[in-house]
Amino acid sequence: xxxxKRWINVHFPALASRDYLLFVSGQFVSVLGTWMQATAxxxxxxxxxxxxxxxxxxxxSTTLPTLLFAxxxxxxxxxxxxxxxxxxxxxxxxxxxxxxxxLWFTNQLAIWHILVLAFIYGSAVSVEVxxxxxxxxxxxxxxSLPSAIALQTTAFNLGRVLGPLIAxxxxxxxxxxxxxxxxxxxxYIFVIGGLIMARTRFKEEQIAQxxxxxxxxxxxxxxYIRSSALVFAAILMSSLLGFFGIPLTxxxxxxxxxxxxxxxxxxTAIAVRTSNLYMAQGxxxxxxxxxxxxxxxxxxxxxxxxxxxxxVISIIxxxxxxxxxxxxxxxxxxxWGTIVQLISMNTTIQVxxxxxxxxxxFSVYFWGLQGVAPFGSLLVxxxxxxxxxxxxxxxxxxxxxxxxxxxxxxxxxxxxxxxLAAY
Numbered sequence: 001x002x003x004x005k006r007w008i009n010v011h012f013p014a015l016a017s018r019d020y021l022l023f024v025s026g027q028f029v030s031v032l033g034t035w036m037q038a039t040a041x042x043x044x045x046x047x048x049x050x051x052x053x054x055x056x057x058x059x060x061s062t063t064l065p066t067l068l069f070a071x072x073x074x075x076x077x078x079x080x081x082x083x084x085x086x087x088x089x090x091x092x093x094x095x096x097x098x099x100x101x102x103l104w105f106t107n108q109l110a111i112w113h114i115l116v117l118a119f120i121y122g123s124a125v126s127v128e129v130x131x132x133x134x135x136x137x138x139x140x141x142x143x144s145l146p147s148a149i150a151l152q153t154t155a156f157n158l159g160r161v162l163g164p165l166i167a168x169x170x171x172x173x174x175x176x177x178x179x180x181x182x183x184x185x186x187x188y189i190f191v192i193g194g195l196i197m198a199r200t201r202f203k204e205e206q207i208a209q210x211x212x213x214x215x216x217x218x219x220x221x222x223x224y225i226r227s228s229a230l231v232f233a234a235i236l237m238s239s240l241l242g243f244f245g246i247p248l249t250x251x252x253x254x255x256x257x258x259x260x261x262x263x264x265x266x267x268t269a270i271a272v273r274t275s276n277l278y279m280a281q282g283x284x285x286x287x288x289x290x291x292x293x294x295x296x297x298x299x300x301x302x303x304x305x306x307x308x309x310x311x312v313i314s315i316i317x318x319x320x321x322x323x324x325x326x327x328x329x330x331x332x333x334x335x336w337g338t339i340v341q342l343i344s345m346n347t348t349i350q351v352x353x354x355x356x357x358x359x360x361x362f363s364v365y366f367w368g369l370q371g372v373a374p375f376g377s378l379l380v381x382x383x384x385x386x387x388x389x390x391x392x393x394x395x396x397x398x399x400x401x402x403x404x405x406x407x408x409x410x411x412x413x414x415x416x417x418x419x420l421a422a423y
Contacts, residue, residue: 022195026194027194035167040170041100058115062118063377066125075359077134078217083138094192098181135200149346151293153343157285160286163282172268220357221360233407238345240399240400242369245400252274280327281331284336318397
């Protein structure tokens with residue numbers, strides 16, 4: 001029998017890094033607050049206006065900065081201390097949460113406030129995600145990078161399970177969403193503190209390239225992407241997921257209020273139903289993240305395919321049901337399929353790309369995933385308000401099915417190991 005410590009080192013090698021442990025522990029507390037707010041804010045917006053389009057507008061405001069800032073961020077992040085960039089962006093997110101707190105407690109919060117603050121939050125995220133993902137290798141080294149990615153996603157999705165539960169409890173106990181926003185603002189202190197104490201032991205000094213400018217460096221990243229069929233395919237499929245898939249899950253408040261047994265009309269019942277759907281999605285995501293962390297070296301291409309199948313079938317089935325139990329189970333599968341896809345694509349990119357290109361290539365991937373999402377959110381919100389939420393689920397699921405199938409057909413029939421050997 002392996003000792004517990006040796007078992008952890010074998011299956012979760014990233015946890016052997018004291019610096020990574022400091023980061024991911026603080027990140028978990030922050031993620032709890034993030035998911036608490038992610039549950040409370042759409043619920044509050046839909047309670048205020050009752051319009052599915054507003055849910056799409058919030059998604060648009062949150063993800064529009066990725067379209068604008070993610071690509072240049074990939075170049076500039078590589079010139080900076082990534083740990084310090086993450087700390088600054090986390091502080092900006094905390095300020096956004098405190099802004100929501102102030103407006104709620106002073107009875108001034110309106111939809112336009114939510115949209116503006118969502119844009120500020122999304123602007124910080126568009127830079128922070130690229131810096132954080134590029135920073136992971138500096139905390140754990142390349143050998144433990146797949147483990148670090150999967151464990152970070154596990155922490156993220158554990159927060160995704162617990163956050164909605166805590167949010168529902170706080171809303172019921174305090175009488176409103178303000179306490180949730182306050183708790184989220186405070187939660188960022190933990191990840192900032194962890195990063196201040198952590199050291200980037202595996203950081204490699206970049207070789208100065210004085211002849212390169214920002215545009216030339218960005219083009220160098222694009223050239224690498226075009227040369228790798230697997231990286232290009234991962235970015236293409238992330239764009240499909242970002243435009244047609246993920247915006248569908250932004251309609252959870254409308255599904256909970258209008259589709260699933262709407263005869264239960266009390267606000268308490270609706271709040272519980274909404275948080276349960278978010279929690280179900282988080283449960284599936286957590287299972288997927290832990291599975292991917294434990295089997296970090298599995299076949300990413302086949303795993304990606306299974307994640308896409310689970311996601312598409314569940315989205316389409318969700319458009320055909322009005323049963324709460326069935327919807328809860330389907331959201332578990334949606335969460336599982338989403339995270340399996342994201343970890344498979346993320347890891348494929350991060351383990352393949354050279355250190356000096358990682359920030360640039362990852363920013364293109366992140367842009368593909370979330371840069372197109374503002375327009376997907378608007379489209380999904382408009383279709384949901386015009387034709388109904390079930391219709392948009394069926395149309396979105398069908399679009400994902402066709403897009404994923406086309407991408408796999410177009411992908412050269414060459415194993416990941418064979419392509420890796422070519423570089």
